[in-house]
Amino acid sequence: MDCPVCKQSAMITLELNGVEIDYCTQCEGIWLDAGELEELLGDIKKSKDLINSFKIDSGNAEAARKCPICYKKMQKIIIGSTEPKLLIDKCVKGDGLWFDKGELHDIIEKAQLDENNKIKTLLTDMFSQK
Numbered sequence: 001m002d003c004p005v006c007k008q009s010a011m012i013t014l015e016l017n018g019v020e021i022d023y024c025t026q027c028e029g030i031w032l033d034a035g036e037l038e039e040l041l042g043d044i045k046k047s048k049d050l051i052n053s054f055k056i057d058s059g060n061a062e063a064a065r066k067c068p069i070c071y072k073k074m075q076k077i078i079i080g081s082t083e084p085k086l087l088i089d090k091c092v093k094g095d096g097l098w099f100d101k102g103e104l105h106d107i108i109e110k111a112q113l114d115e116n117n118k119i120k121t122l123l124t125d126m127f128s129q130k
């Protein structure tokens with residue numbers, strides 16, 4: 001699978017808390033297949049709340065990225081109603097979600113998981129190494 005941002009750069013598969021994620025070593029973006037965000041969050045209620053807060057940002061000027069699976073242009077999705085708002089890319093067919101560098105971490109923060117949540121610790125480690 002190629003990175004939707006770097007195009008020609010193939011992503012590597014990482015395992016995060018038992019969930020396989022696709023990670024681009026160049027731009028540090030992360031692709032999650034459908035359902036993987038819920039698995040990563042590991043909290044059904046909180047992940048539902050988070051996903052219910054997804055809003056399509058139709059007037060966004062940021063360049064559309066193409067889904068690495070179906071190659072259709074992805075939608076910009078705003079997450080959360082509180083500032084700072086997060087903007088991610090979502091496949092219109094529902095293949096999955098694209099997170100630019102650090103965005104997955106920000107979303108985990110937004111989901112307000114417990115301080116000792118495993119995934120939060122893993123992501124913090126992953127992005128603070130550099």
Ligand SMILES: [Zn+2]
Nearest residue numbers: 003006024027
């Ligand atoms: Zn990339």
Ligand SMILES: [Zn+2]
Nearest residue numbers: 067070091095
């Ligand atoms: Zn797609």
